[in-house]
Amino acid sequence: MSEAAAAGSAPTHAGVGPGTVAKYVFVDSPELTAADLALRAYEIAPAVQIKETCFGLVIAGAEAEVDRLVAEIRKFDPDRIFVKDRGFPPGDERRCRANLGGARPGFYGHENEMRLVRYVSSGLRALRDPKKADLLRAKPKREEEPLSPERLSAIIEES
């Protein structure tokens, strides 16, 4: 047990106090990198702790400030920015891979889901066209769906 904890004083890690929250921000956009996002995030909320990572950001701070920052950065690419709560603050030695070696606990789960978020992005885009969304929801599910020429052309244009 650490000295601070043994003494019953404040937590030993920065940004861990009650009322603070930490969140992951994942960006999967061809038009926005994690570095761009970090710069813009600093401009929007200087009081929030922001850590740039390979997948996006880890942000921590007062709940109202973090929520405001999330609402603002979502606007940069609403369909391709994904946000999730995090239990530990950024750089916590119990989770940070710099201290543990190997991948951070939880990395493989995020890696797995990041392969699927492109389909969720398509779903979010389709929400703006309710007729298409309704039509597809009613359509029976097929096991193998070939890549359509329209989708191939959209992928080429995006890259």
Next chain:
Amino acid sequence: MAKVFIYPGTSLILSDLVSRFGHRPLGSALAVRERVQTPGLDSPPLQITPEDPKKGLRYAAVEVPSGVRGRMSLYGPQIEEADAGIIVRDADLAFGCMGCARTNELVRFLLRRREIPLLELDYPHSDEEGIRFVAAIKEFLSGLPGGVPA
């Protein structure tokens, strides 16, 4: 704003969609944060104290592996608190040891037994499935108290 329990509890996609559509996702991160932020405890890596497996006894018997009881001490109170739930059936990322596997079964069972509004679906593996996935979640969340109309 309704409290929606997400399974798997660590899911990025479900957590994002639930908060995007105006509700509060209940998952592992919130339970872990509660323990990390509690001052006076320092029992790494998860601040699990001897009190937690006792809380878990409410959901799993004493002969059940202690890992299940420890995990249930995080998830159990959230399931009781939840107004609704979303379950992804084919969640490979929820795979783990026997403690994880039994906890996952128990979490799904408890969610169904509570008889709260529950949405069960599979992860999308194509654009069309993605559209169906997001549309189904939006429609489900719109029907909950405080939801944005679809």
